[in-house]
Amino acid sequence: MNNLTLEDIAEQCGVSRSTVSRVINNHPNVSKKARMLVQEVINQTGYQPHAAARALVSNRSWTVGLILPRSVNSFFTDPYYPSLIQGIAQACSSSDYTFTLFLMREKEDEERIFHRISRRGFLDGILLQSDNIGDSLIDKLILSDIPLTVLGRPFKSGNISFIDINNVESVEKAVDYFIETEHKRIGTITGPLNTTVGIDRKQGYMNSLLKHGFTVDKDLIAEGTFTEESGYLGMLEILKAKPDAVFTASDQMALGAMRAMSENGLRAPDDVAIIGFDDFPLQMPAYPPLSTIRQPIDEFGNEALRMLIDIIENGTEPARRVILKTELILRGTTRKRIN
Amino acid sequence: MNNLTLEDIAEQCGVSRSTVSRVINNHPNVSKKARMLVQEVINQTGYQPHAAARALVSNRSWTVGLILPRSVNSFFTDPYYPSLIQGIAQACSSSDYTFTLFLMREKEDEERIFHRISRRGFLDGILLQSDNIGDSLIDKLILSDIPLTVLGRPFKSGNISFIDINNVESVEKAVDYFIETEHKRIGTITGPLNTTVGIDRKQGYMNSLLKHGFTVDKDLIAEGTFTEESGYLGMLEILKAKPDAVFTASDQMALGAMRAMSENGLRAPDDVAIIGFDDFPLQMPAYPPLSTIRQPIDEFGNEALRMLIDIIENGTEPARRVILKTELILRGTTRKRIN
DNA sequence: TTCTATATTGGGAGCGTTCCCAATATCTCA
DNA sequence: TGAGATATTGGGAACGCTCCCAATATAGAA
Structure with missing residues (x-):
């Protein structure tokens, strides 16, 4: 792997670290000439900014976590979870967020997972699947003040941002x-x-x-x-x-x-x-x-992530609420409507 | 969320940053007295080290990625993938690694995903599901020198570490x-x-x-x-x-x-x-x-992660190879053996 | 007790970024 | 042409941690 730093690129370009940083982050105040030069060198060298360094100073990890509190069994059998994962993974990928997955098998995992996700600088936000078990996690999460979007209406929907279908x-x-x-x-x-x-x-x-x-x-x-x-x-x-x-x-x-x-x-x-x-x-x-x-499972994943990003960027208040529409699909197991 | 730093804890304990760090990382040279005091304060305050800061200096993100190159369809239908994900997620959780998931839908995703995962300081290692499509990723990954374990025998198994069943x-x-x-x-x-x-x-x-x-x-x-x-x-x-x-x-x-x-x-x-x-x-x-x-899907996840961690810690050479045993389960769709 | 060996502690340096502000280059218009 | 405005650039400081080495405390031996 290449171990180039901003400073290395800067040197190669004959500009300063700051200029390179500005190019990378698409900041406006860079001359066209400099921008092109730097871009060129970046492409050639395959330079990539160091994720951790960036996360440290910007206080953003660009990572979100999905917590599935469901029991193991239905995770295999029910196509819902794979579909959900797929949808969210894809949404994350498009928004350049990293997608991390937490599977809660047993009640005891709750404490452990909570401990991990509340590490500072670790997750920017959390998607939590609503569930009779998982809902006890919500209170903790709310208290810990980490951006949270609940998937599916939670039992106590008080001040919680969630997304659901009608x-x-x-x-x-x-x-x-x-x-x-x-x-x-x-x-x-x-x-x-x-x-x-x-x-x-x-x-x-x-x-x-x-x-x-x-x-x-x-x-x-x-x-x-x-x-x-x-x-x-x-x-x-x-x-x-x-x-x-x-x-x-x-x-x-x-x-x-x-x-x-x-x-x-x-x-x-x-x-x-x-x-x-x-x-x-x-x-x-x-x-x-x-x-x-x-x-609309893909839309569900997309909207959930969009809501979460909104919360990450603009704060947790006021609580957001999105209800997605479904569609009745009539096929072979129902009678035809008589017109 | 609490925004305590090492230094804050140190101050509260009347010791130095270094001592607190040593306690957290279980380094030996700390007096019993100091260790207990620090531990106590950590527990009380709920202090957690900042993930990014730690990753920056230690050059370890404690994160591994699973890349699934399979087409969408079988991801839903085939219980293999949910099972695999479950197994690996669990193994990661036990080893205190973070589990990130990359779903490759189309051929074009390859370039994009490769770009993302090769960010420095991002992933410590990669688990890649072997697949006729995904195998073209292997070469790139090998070249990029990031610790890699392939799940299932790859086509060109040359110098690649992989795990498979017999x-x-x-x-x-x-x-x-x-x-x-x-x-x-x-x-x-x-x-x-x-x-x-x-x-x-x-x-x-x-x-x-x-x-x-x-x-x-x-x-x-x-x-x-x-x-x-x-x-x-x-x-x-x-x-x-x-x-x-x-x-x-x-x-x-x-x-x-x-x-x-x-x-x-x-x-x-x-x-x-x-x-x-x-x-x-x-x-x-x-x-x-x-x-x-x-x-043995759970064992598969466990062993795969174990191999990957070994590679992360001890280098990619020599290539590892693990073949897991399966078991013939005779139930109702076969004749009984005549003794 | 005193000197040496050993256990423990503290603080500087550095990881690779971003942010900010001051410095410099360039442009505009009278 | 020159003053002022504006665009661009550079470098210091900081993020929070780990590592290293020097400093100090403690224990052991003579």
């Missing part, structure tokens, strides 16, 4: 669609009800039902964990109550639900219509293409 | 098992044959066949891409040649293969026995539990 509303619309297409017994397999996503999506379901004068039937509601397996189990439960449409809070659960249906000789959408949630690339062997609510 | 040997054993259990027409769905994993696993398959005096029948070999879909398609091909056993180079492909079988009214292991590769937590709806070759 869970309630989008599910409400999906269930509205069931009702418009003449379904009478509409069930749902919810996400975990100790998470805000789980709660919000269930709320959307109830909103629609209530709005249309339906009664909420407990036998048509099962709590899942976003996994295929839990969708399967949930559907087995609900099937007893003879649903004609089911909204599942994730595509994975939709998959499981359809497996349960298939085992009982039922097909979507004729016997039971299905709408899922996510619309990530997913393998759906042997089933009709899934109607679902599309979650 | 692909050839383990597949050979799996196919041996097919032969021991009286199978006669053994097929395989390979990984992509422009990757070393793909090549090696196919080699293992051929080794076993040849060793036992079987002839290699092209009609019993299909090239896949590790995805469920490609397993499905591959199996459809192979089925024409009437196999009685198939080794698939990933569990996902095994899944697809079994879907193809199921559509043709065939069952494992009676009609066609199946052995997969990976044994990551996987959802296998409605099929018998999969016999497979277990890949």
Whole structure:
């Protein structure tokens, strides 16, 4: 590796350290001639400023951390996390931020991770995935005054900047669609009800039902964990109550639900219509293409980072809030609307 | 955040900066009394050394980067990458290294990423996933002299440190098992044959066949891409040649293969026995539990990082090489061995 | 007790930047 | 052409740490 310093480049150019620094940082007050000369030498030598030196004096590390508090299992199974990571990694790359990842497996990791991320000069900001477990980290993080953006609505949203999608509303619309297409017994397999996503999506379901004068039937509601397996189990439960449409809070659960249906000789959408949630690339062997609510995951990563950078640059007050829109994608597991 | 410096702590303790530094870095020459006093004050104040300052003077960032050159798609679908990330993130966390992630989507990213990671004082070392695309990065990386460990055998393994699993040997054993259990027409769905994993696993398959005096029948070999879909398609091909056993180079492909079988009214292991590769937590709806070759992914992450740290600390020469063992797991998709 | 060996401590220098201000070069307009 | 304004440049100081060496305290031996 080349160990050139600013001063070396300066010498080669016959200018001062300061001028080279100005060229690198695109400061205005440099003569065209000098700028070109320096640029030339930099290109030739492949000089790169020393990250740590820069970080020390500028008090910016140009590094952000993503903390995922989820349990190990769903990290593998649920395409959500890979997608999220992908989206954020990419956003970081475009903004020339370094992306560091912290996986919290157990409760004990919390203390340890907190200790690490609160090292001064280490992270410029933090993206924290909202979660029933992780939320206890929020308080500490808030106190430590490090720029923070929470991904997904946190339980106590008091003065916290967060980004979310319109869970309630989008599910409400999906269930509205069931009702418009003449379904009478509409069930749902919810996400975990100790998470805000789980709660919000269930709320959307109830909103629609209530709005249309339906009664909420407990036998048509099962709590899942976003996994295929839990969708399967949930559907087995609900099937007893003879649903004609089911909204599942994730595509994975939709998959499981359809497996349960298939085992009982039922097909979507004729016997039971299905709408899922996510619309990530997913393998759906042997089933009709899934109607679902599309979650804009790339945009989510982008906006989350953008918010965080804004907080880094302009301070944590006032708390920011961004709600992204979803889209109902009608495919093969729902009835066509009668015009 | 607290903005204490070494000097502040020193003052509070009535000792010098140097003594505090020695306590923090566990240097020997500190009196018991002083050490305890300093430790006490550090604990009370929650002082943390400034990461950048430390990195600047010690020329160590305590950060390693993982570069994944894979195409986007398989990043979502294939549990391999999340598992790998998880394993390495954890290993980093235990060793107090920071884990940064670089996702290479397109060929153009290569130049950009290379530029970023070669910033001085930025990364102490790099873990690079071997890949037909990414391998062109290796040469640059080698030249740039940054500590590098390649994950999976690289094409040109000349003087490169890498870690791999015993692909050839383990597949050979799996196919041996097919032969021991009286199978006669053994097929395989390979990984992509422009990757070393793909090549090696196919080699293992051929080794076993040849060793036992079987002839290699092209009609019993299909090239896949590790995805469920490609397993499905591959199996459809192979089925024409009437196999009685198939080794698939990933569990996902095994899944697809079994879907193809199921559509043709065939069952494992009676009609066609199946052995997969990976044994990551996987959802296998409605099929018998999969016999497979277990890949020690956590150990892989650990060992990879351990190797990298060794290179960081003791220099890049000589090239290290570690081959991890796999394990054949016999479950429901293979015949029982007759004793 | 006194001298020497050893354990402990303190402070200067330096890591490679950025920021700031003073110094110098260049331009503008009367 | 010259004074003043403006554009450009250079170098000191600082960021917070580690390393090194010299200074001091302490212990051990005679």
